[in-house]
Amino acid sequence: MAEAISRTTSAAPSVRAALTATSAISVFTLSIATFELAMADWPSGFVLLVIVPLVALLFFGCIVWSATLLVKIPTCGRKFALPFLICALTLAILAYAPLHRIALQQNFYWHRQNREQIVARVEAGELKPNVSYNKNLIALGDREPNVSVGNDIVVDEADEGTYVLFLTTRGLKHYFTGFLRVPPGGDPNKFFEFDDKPPSQLVRYDKDWYFVAN
Numbered sequence: 001m002a003e004a005i006s007r008t009t010s011a012a013p014s015v016r017a018a019l020t021a022t023s024a025i026s027v028f029t030l031s032i033a034t035f036e037l038a039m040a041d042w043p044s045g046f047v048l049l050v051i052v053p054l055v056a057l058l059f060f061g062c063i064v065w066s067a068t069l070l071v072k073i074p075t076c077g078r079k080f081a082l083p084f085l086i087c088a089l090t091l092a093i094l095a096y097a098p099l100h101r102i103a104l105q106q107n108f109y110w111h112r113q114n115r116e117q118i119v120a121r122v123e124a125g126e127l128k129p130n131v132s133y134n135k136n137l138i139a140l141g142d143r144e145p146n147v148s149v150g151n152d153i154v155v156d157e158a159d160e161g162t163y164v165l166f167l168t169t170r171g172l173k174h175y176f177t178g179f180l181r182v183p184p185g186g187d188p189n190k191f192f193e194f195d196d197k198p199p200s201q202l203v204r205y206d207k208d209w210y211f212v213a214n
Contacts, residue, residue, distance in 0.1 A: 015076075015079050015080060015082070015083075018066065018069060018080075018082075018083040019082055019083055019086070021062070021083075022062055022066055022083040022084075022086045022087055023086055025058060025059060025062045026059070026062070026086055026087060026089075026090035028055065029055055029056075029058075029059045029090060029094070030090060030093060030094070030099070032051065032052065032055050033094055033099050034099040034100070034102065034103050035103060059087075059090070062087055063084075063087045063088075063091070065083075066083035066084040066086070066087050067084055069081075069083055069084065070084055104168070104211060105205075107168060107179075108179060108205050108209070108211075111145070111147050111166070112209075114145040114147050115147050115164075115166055115179070115181070116181075118140070118144070118145075118147060118153065118164070118166075119162075119164050119181050122138070122153075122155055122162055122164055123161075123162050127140075129155065131152075136154050136155055136156060136192070137152055137153075137154055137155075138152065138153050138154075138155060139151070139152050140152065140153065147166055148165075148166040148167045148168075148178070149167040149168060149169060149170045149178075150167070150170065152167065153165060153166055153167070154167070154178075154193070156191055156192045156193075158183070158186070158190060158192075160183050160185055160186045160190075161182075161183020161184065161185075161186055162183055163180060163181070163182055163183065163186065163188075163190075163191045163192075164180070164181045165178050165179070165180045165181075165191070165193070165212070166178050166179045166180075166181070168211075174214070175213075175214060176193075176213070176214055177201070177211070177212065177213040178211070178212060178213075179205065179209060179210070179211055179212075180209070180210045180211075180212045181208055181209055182208050182209075182210065183208070184208060186208070188202060188210045188212060189202075191212070193214055194212075194214065197214075199212045199213060199214060200213050200214060201213035
């Protein structure tokens, strides 16, 4: 009896260590998966090319390692299944939960008030394009709320009003995603960036607000 108690006591720290390790790896993996889109702009995108494969490899290793603990269940108790269950739950979340959509929704609602104030200032003529090489670009600068990647916004003065794009990613070959505010009665497809081809993504978030990608 004393020997069994001693064996159980000595095994408990190993279970706690396994739970801590699998929990930390799972949380880190979910964080990368959730905010990968927000980090996809230059130069973070190149960092992700290294981070994402490493995290995937680390998580796969965690699954295999936690699976090896299952053989201890008959002698040391069901608690040794918990690390594997954490990994399995994380894998299910990665497979089925709309992590990118959740992150975008948070981004939209978190910054909406500041973005609407920026739009009002653009429409009032207070903010105008100020980048010499791009007549549609407004660099807001560090003093303004951070509402767009690089805190640059793209504007398009059209007959129906002003289109304002707040970037969420900006990649190579002029790729971008962002929240586009269209003027009342406007059509997001008429934004000048889509003159050559229609947006590859077009999701309405609210009246006059769309998530777009080229």
